Amino acid sequence: MKIILVAGARPNFMKVAPIIRAIKTRQNNTAIEYRLVHTGQHYDANMSESFFDDLGIPAPDYHLNAGGGSHSEQTAKIMVAFEKVCLDEAPDVVLVVGDVNSTLACSIVAKKLLIKVAHVEAGLRSFDLTMPEEINRMVTDAITDYFFTTEKHGNENLLREGKSDGSIHYVGHVMIDNLLFQHAKVLNTEATSFSNHDLKKSLGNYLFLTLHRPSNVDNEARLLDIVEALNQVAEETPILFPVHPRTRKMLDSFGIRMSERIVQLDPLGYQEALYLWKDALCVFTDSGGLQEETTGLGVPCFTIRDNTERPVTVEEGTNTLIGTTGSNILAAYGGLKKGHVKTGSMPELWDGKAAQRIVDILIDDVIS
Template sequence: MHMLYLVAGARPNFMKIAPIVRALQAHGGLGFKIIHTGQHYDREMNDVFFEELGIPAPDVFMGAGGGSHAQQTAKIMVAFEELCQAEMPDAVLVVGDVNSTLACSIVAKKLHIPVAHVEAGLRSGDMSMPEEINRLVTDSIADWFFVTEPSGIEHLRREGKPDSAIHHVGHVMVDNLLYQAEKLTRMETDFETDAFKRRHARYGVLTLHRPSNVDEPETMTRIAAALKEIAAELPLIFPVHPRTRANLEKFGIDLGPDITLVAPQGYMPFLNLWKDAVVVLTDSGGLQEETTALGVPCLTIRENTERPITIEEGTNTLVGTDPARIVTEARKVLAGQGKQGRRPQLWDGRAAERIVAILADALAAGNR
């Protein structure tokens, strides 16, 4: 039986590989191991976390840990090379655009192990984003490209990839979202944010973590002014990334009484919070897609996005960091004039099944 290594380095990566694991279990024709590089150590990622996802805990935990981009990438490469040399897998599957994606792709290719990239072809055009560099390098050497939206196909073709290697399969993050949202409908919740939801019939959800937004005092101050203006009309709840919280204090920014700051949330508590929001304001990549999948209006506080389908077809609006634009677009949503949007083609919860079928056929045919 062919052996597939599934690489994940951070909590969002596990959301992406979970549907693939479930599809592999249902298929039964490929062996697999879940490899946790340990890029982000997260104490919340315990047995309950993997039970929630409906997958087993990782087979291997490499414990790479933090450090600079170079240190982290190097530690992952050294550990992953040892692992691959001990048991040469038939293929390595990487997801997304984190340092683990880049590191494990390079190691595999130098050992002549083919690489499958899930979420291939996304491009922001912003080379100041570490994720953009990771995406470009991974796609420059991968063998199979599993694409979430048409823009990915166009980028890969422009970069010289053959059509035979490009597969528009839909979105595993949406597979997982629909799986978890359905599970939420069957459970009695006891989340710390439930009290906030009971107090507020209408509310918005905020997330901010990108260095370009939270590390510059001028930008952060501008964004905060817009958020306070919106919060006067719609209470906001803000799960705060530790780095963002530290910068709010360092820059002396007070978000006022109408923005409730809470600790970072686990996947299910956070889903339970934002799925019922009037609007989500964010600089996250994944949340742009998830809000589109569930039809929740999203305002993206960035100058660019690598997920244009969320704007072209979905519920997402790119608002930049200009306070007047942020407030204007938020008021449109509050007045019921926000984008309606629709769920894009193939975002139907079956992307992982398509990926597994393609890989199984390719490996069976010796198409490495």
Template sequence: MLVTIIAGARPNFMKIAPIVHAIQAENAKGKNIDFRLIHTGQHFDKKMSGDFFEQLGIPEPHANLEAGGGTQAEQTAAIMVRFEQELLANPTDLVLVVGDVTSTMACAITAQKLKTPVVHVEAGIRSNDWTMPEEINRLVTDSITNYFFTTSAFANKNLKETGIADDRIFFVGNTMIDTLLKNRNRFTAPPIWNEANLTEKGYLVLTLHRPANVDQEQNLKLLMNEIIANSNGVPIIFPVHPRTAKNLQGLGIYAPNLHFIEPLSYLEFNYLVERAKLVVTDSGGITEETTVMGVPCVTLRDNTERPETITVGTNELIGTDPKAIAPAFGKLFKGEWKKGGIPELWDGNTAVRIVAHLLEIGIKG
């Protein structure tokens, strides 16, 4: 059985790495399974993609579609056109997509048009916020998926409520946590660690990239000012996403404890996260990593597709109103943050379970 695996953007690489490794392990045992890895090129900055292949031990892709840049529509179209050519030249038994980026949706549509079954890893998660491009990608992908691999009971429930049969849903856990646990002992201090004289639990990590937070200059400035004002003077380390960097220009935001830095590699970023006093973010994936590492996390969003990071984990959803920052930070600095736990099956063995199910699917044909 040949499985074509799609990776397009930074979060995808953490999710596919353990699946690739698990397929390689089964193949070495003589099992009838192999993979073809396709990089759509959705992210083309080296820090946002290239380093991940090296650091996570992922082999070079069999093909790079080089479909980065442009509007959402242009990128979707470019990926579909080029992936269609790829599939026609290299037929496969299954197309495996992960997460909720543009590549996920575009490749799922293309595969189904060519009558190739689709496997969706991280299926069923929902924010119910249609203003997010990722939510559209999730809804479209899951509406045409054949086999659903899920991270939580919430995702299972979402799928069942849309009429998906139980025998097509596989609750396997979270492959991003497989990658985190496998690489935890390899985390590497970035240059900012020494440059800013950082100490364990003595600084905050900040990431922002969602339109609701960064596209309106006044709101972005208010958010930044509130974060600075309530930081108790501890260093704030802000690896700046390219989208955010563009919008920060000209705002004149400055504080002696605020450090703008370039995007970090996976191993460097998680070195900072693991040792942070608090992570402030609008990313979904980071909330999963902070939950497993037991690091307090504040999410600047009005909704989340990962509620288990709140009900079980260390994450708190506070919305996008800058006024919500002061009470959240106050709770942290008073030592009143919840302890949190680890969601079910987030144990580092998700990819092994996925490949076992893929082999079962291959046998059934």
């Protein structure tokens, strides 16, 4: 069996890495091989050789260099380049992860070439069609053959959309596989080797922030409201903030200034970020992945969004959906000061073995 694994951005590689490690454990007694494709959807200067070493995987077999342009231009470039890879490699399965444009583009190409599609993180829904990711999720799942879900809500969404029960597999979450793998490495690394060790040590208690979603940062009034609230929070408790390039651009464009107690950092590598947020009093974020990862390590998380496609993190985990207003941010922080903190629990099957389950299911179905 030959599998093509598709990744378009750094977080995708974090999800694919456990699957590659699981494949390698089966290669001694199973006829299985893989090719790793980087579509180049997002350019990332931090994706050096050491990045792949940290993940425990080799560099990609193919780099499509298909980044840049509008959503449509990017999707088209990926499709054209990926079709050539599929024709050359003739895989049995194309496995895509998440909800980026690469997920959608490569699924369409594979399906039209009569290649089976496996979607990791299938069935997640925010029910917000203004989110490009929601369109990518829905279209990908419309043509997927193997649905690998991270939470039971995903199963329910897919069944409601008419997918067959036999094609839906609740396997846990590869992002948690990666988190547990990386967390062990961070704990075994000398703390002084992290670039922000001295900063972290000097701050004592601190909060951790990520903010990049277009609905939050592209709207001047909303971004100003959020920043003014965070500035107030920072007067009491400093905030570490690795600034996304998009957010940096909009802050500068709107002339919005942050408190000096919001320590603005350059974008961080995975282990550097984990080293910081794992010990934060809480995380403020509008990311999808951090909602899950904070639940994985039991760190309180306040999500600056009106909806989430990851409801299990709210129902069982440490995540609280607080909306996008400054007043809600201040209320969440006020509750934190009073000790109103969700402890949460680890969702079922978030045990670091999701990738093994995925590979076993594909082997049993394709080879058997």
